[in-house]
Amino acid sequence: MPKIIKGSQVVDDSWVIIPKDFSGELPRAKVLLPMQYWLDNKEALNLQCAGLWIDSDEDVDAVGLEANQFPLIAVNFPTFVDGRGFSIGRLLKERYEFNGQLRAIGNAIRDQLFYLKRCGFDSFDLKDGIDLDAAAASLNDFSVTYQSSADQPEPLFRRS
Amino acid sequence: MYVYNENDQKIIEERVTQFRSQTDRYLAGELAEDEFLPLRLQNGLYIQRLAPMLRIAVPYGLLNSKQFRKLAHIARTYDKGYCHITTRQNIQFNWPQLEEVPDILGELAEVQMHAVQTSGNCIRNTTTDQFAGVAQDEHEDPRPWCEIIRQWSTFHPEFAFLPRKFKIAVCGTQGDRAAIQVHDIGLQIVKNDDGEVGFKVLVGGGLGRTPVIGSVIREFLPKEHLLTYLDAILRVYNRHGNRANKYKARIKILVRAWTPEVFAHEVESEWDYIKDTPSILTDEEINRVKGFFTAPDYQSLDDGEADIELKQRSDENIAFGKWLQRNITAHRVPGYAAVTLSLKPTGVAPGDVTDVQLDVIADLADQYSYGEIRATHNQNLVLADVKKSDLFELWQKAKAGGFATPNIGTLTDMICCPGGDFCSLANAKSIPIAEALQRKFDDMDYVYDLGDLSLNISGCMNACGHHHVGNIGILGVDKKGDEFYQVQLGGSSDSDATLGNVLGPSFGRDEMPEVIEKILDIYVENRNGDELFIDTYRRIGLTPFKESVYAKDH
Numbered sequence: 001m002p003k004i005i006k007g008s009q010v011v012d013d014s015w016v017i018i019p020k021d022f023s024g025e026l027p028r029a030k031v032l033l034p035m036q037y038w039l040d041n042k043e044a045l046n047l048q049c050a051g052l053w054i055d056s057d058e059d060v061d062a063v064g065l066e067a068n069q070f071p072l073i074a075v076n077f078p079t080f081v082d083g084r085g086f087s088i089g090r091l092l093k094e095r096y097e098f099n100g101q102l103r104a105i106g107n108a109i110r111d112q113l114f115y116l117k118r119c120g121f122d123s124f125d126l127k128d129g130i131d132l133d134a135a136a137a138s139l140n141d142f143s144v145t146y147q148s149s150a151d152q153p154e155p156l157f158r159r160s
Numbered sequence: 161m162y163v164y165n166e167n168d169q170k171i172i173e174e175r176v177t178q179f180r181s182q183t184d185r186y187l188a189g190e191l192a193e194d195e196f197l198p199l200r201l202q203n204g205l206y207i208q209r210l211a212p213m214l215r216i217a218v219p220y221g222l223l224n225s226k227q228f229r230k231l232a233h234i235a236r237t238y239d240k241g242y243c244h245i246t247t248r249q250n251i252q253f254n255w256p257q258l259e260e261v262p263d264i265l266g267e268l269a270e271v272q273m274h275a276v277q278t279s280g281n282c283i284r285n286t287t288t289d290q291f292a293g294v295a296q297d298e299h300e301d302p303r304p305w306c307e308i309i310r311q312w313s314t315f316h317p318e319f320a321f322l323p324r325k326f327k328i329a330v331c332g333t334q335g336d337r338a339a340i341q342v343h344d345i346g347l348q349i350v351k352n353d354d355g356e357v358g359f360k361v362l363v364g365g366g367l368g369r370t371p372v373i374g375s376v377i378r379e380f381l382p383k384e385h386l387l388t389y390l391d392a393i394l395r396v397y398n399r400h401g402n403r404a405n406k407y408k409a410r411i412k413i414l415v416r417a418w419t420p421e422v423f424a425h426e427v428e429s430e431w432d433y434i435k436d437t438p439s440i441l442t443d444e445e446i447n448r449v450k451g452f453f454t455a456p457d458y459q460s461l462d463d464g465e466a467d468i469e470l471k472q473r474s475d476e477n478i479a480f481g482k483w484l485q486r487n488i489t490a491h492r493v494p495g496y497a498a499v500t501l502s503l504k505p506t507g508v509a510p511g512d513v514t515d516v517q518l519d520v521i522a523d524l525a526d527q528y529s530y531g532e533i534r535a536t537h538n539q540n541l542v543l544a545d546v547k548k549s550d551l552f553e554l555w556q557k558a559k560a561g562g563f564a565t566p567n568i569g570t571l572t573d574m575i576c577c578p579g580g581d582f583c584s585l586a587n588a589k590s591i592p593i594a595e596a597l598q599r600k601f602d603d604m605d606y607v608y609d610l611g612d613l614s615l616n617i618s619g620c621m622n623a624c625g626h627h628h629v630g631n632i633g634i635l636g637v638d639k640k641g642d643e644f645y646q647v648q649l650g651g652s653s654d655s656d657a658t659l660g661n662v663l664g665p666s667f668g669r670d671e672m673p674e675v676i677e678k679i680l681d682i683y684v685e686n687r688n689g690d691e692l693f694i695d696t697y698r699r700i701g702l703t704p705f706k707e708s709v710y711a712k713d714h
């Protein structure tokens with residue numbers, strides 16, 4: 001079974017990412033639906049086993065406060081230098097009060113884990129072939145931060 | 161100046177550890193080249209033509225003597241005995257070994273320095289007026305605000321992978337010495353009708369391939385909202401900036417595509433959501449940071465007496481008089497002056513300074529200027545708090561050290577990027593042009609007669625040498641593999657910022673001194689009284705210059 005980092009642990013994962021151009025019948029599995037697919041088929045869908053994935057160029061505001069119907073939302077990083085996903089994560093957590101699992105998928109790299117965590121991500125599906133145990137150490141690259149963010153609403157100057 | 165507390169120190173030390181691990185993983189083949197690239201860039205490390213280049217952050221250009229001695233040590237130990245002051249008030253080393261960079265960063269951390277975000281597509285070093293805090297025309301010292309921005313932007317989790325680099329400048333004066341109109345964000349400290357302090361906010365200025373003067377998107381931002389407003393601007397840019405084409409990725413392109421009005425509207429709507437969050441600044445925090453930038457304990461001195469003595473000295477010693485005239489800036493405290501040490505003597509790459517000079521300057525700073533030194537975007541150094549009665553002594557020592565060339569603000573005080581001698585992006589060399597011009601115009605009386613005149617040279621479109629805003633701008637271009645130079649006239653980075661106009665077809669390197677001479681001749685022939693070059697240009701326009709330079713020889 002594929003492995004991911006969840007929290008700070010390496011765990012098995014069974015979510016299936018449904019591609020954007022999908023049509024036909026959904027597999028009987030825990031599926032991550034493409035955002036647009038969900039928007040188009042909202043009424044007809046039975047959401048019991050579904051999460052959502054949002055691509056970096058998609059407008060998270062279209063999901064908005066409906067985010068919380070999903071146990072898991074994934075944000076795609078088509079390349080690791082595409083930083084839009086960081087804003088998407090924060091918006092989901094801070095503006096749309098999403099309290100499910102927030103996952104980075106695609107090509108995010110180990111050296112971004114700390115930033116991702118601060119933007120509200122709590123699970124990380126890194127590229128195949130990465131030593132996930134070693135990578136998880138990067139979640140703690142820093143012990144002090146200046147800004148407020150999804151995991152710490154108070155900026156340093158307000159923390160005592 | 162700002163002194164790190166244990167939190168600041170910890171962040172910098174953890175950064176050294178993080179970067180050491182990244183470098184080790186890269187050298188061990190565990191981190192791919194294309195993944196290491198943005199990581200090392202965010203730590204100021206380029207791989208250049210000949211060797212790596214390491215750019216050290218100098219937040220808003222401010223340094224102390226201890227840091228200077230450390231830089232001297234690094235120049236001696238890890239480099240070839242010199243470093244380079246950049247047009248963003250930072251410092252570059254041109255010859256470090258990749259393997260040794262983590263050690264260099266470790267050494268820097270000992271003196272509260274680092275290379276964080278000096279390159280890459282992230283928020284870069286915030287710059288300001290080199291005379292901040294001592295300028296006579298200042299409403300408020302911009303440095304505490306720069307420090308507040310530094311902390312906010314350091315490892316900002318949301319904005320480390322922007323579409324493109326992002327530069328912020330702050331000024332606290334009416335006249336602008338920080339070129340805020342050509343930055344991604346320019347902030348001018350202003351007061352509203354009720355006397356409250358805030359910021360005028362400009363966005364979308366910039367040089368590079370598509371030079372643009374920034375647009376005001378907010379006339380008055382109350383000071384406590386600074387960070388939330390910056391967050392809003394950056395978030396709009398991070399979400400909507402162009403990521404497909406790096407030449408269209410700067411915020412200026414987005415602002416222009418949307419129009420400044422629409423961009424401002426987007427920012428304001430974003431800001432509505434976040435303005436009342438805990439990131440709103442507290443008076444306590446503002447005052448804490450301001451507490452690091454209080455005035456040193458100036459003596460109360462008699463300005464008149466000091467001036468009489470200086471007058472006498474300069475009558476006796478013409479060279480000293482010239483230095484006083486060009487390299488000294490008025491200070492807001494009677495009996496004091498700000499001194500600019502010129503890093504533009506003929507024959508040295510503009511902005512280069514040796515380890516020995518760094519040590520000497522550190523000593524001078526300790527002895528004459530409360531141990532502080534400032535790097536300027538014109539690639540010089542400033543001792544900001546010198547007693548007028550010490551100026552003569554200081555001048556003698558500076559002269560012996562090789563940094564008392566009395567040319568500040570003149571033709572030979574050129575801004576010049578490293579260009580093709582070092583930079584792998586260059587189309588052409590820039591340092592040899594600067595040197596050829598300095599040699600051609602070595603008659604100081606002629607140079608003084610020309611008066612204030614900025615000549616800026618960039619080796620390519622990236623415009624690190626700010627050629628668009630030089631009164632005379634020179635741009636290296638590539639013509640079928642050969643190095644050519646395009647000339648622009650009429651640029652200015654003052655409060656009435658303008659971008660230069662291209663004179664015409666480009667020239668070969670050997671032609672450049674003569675071309676510049678012809679341009680200067682036209683100015684001298686046409687000026688009214690002591691009219692400055694830029695004013696004559698604005699009055700008579702490009703044509704007379706063009707006609708003279710491109711006239712067919714008889």
Ligand code: SF4
Nearest residue numbers: 577583586619620624
């Ligand atoms: S202007 Fe071009 S050549 Fe000069 S330093 Fe910048 S990138 Fe290099």
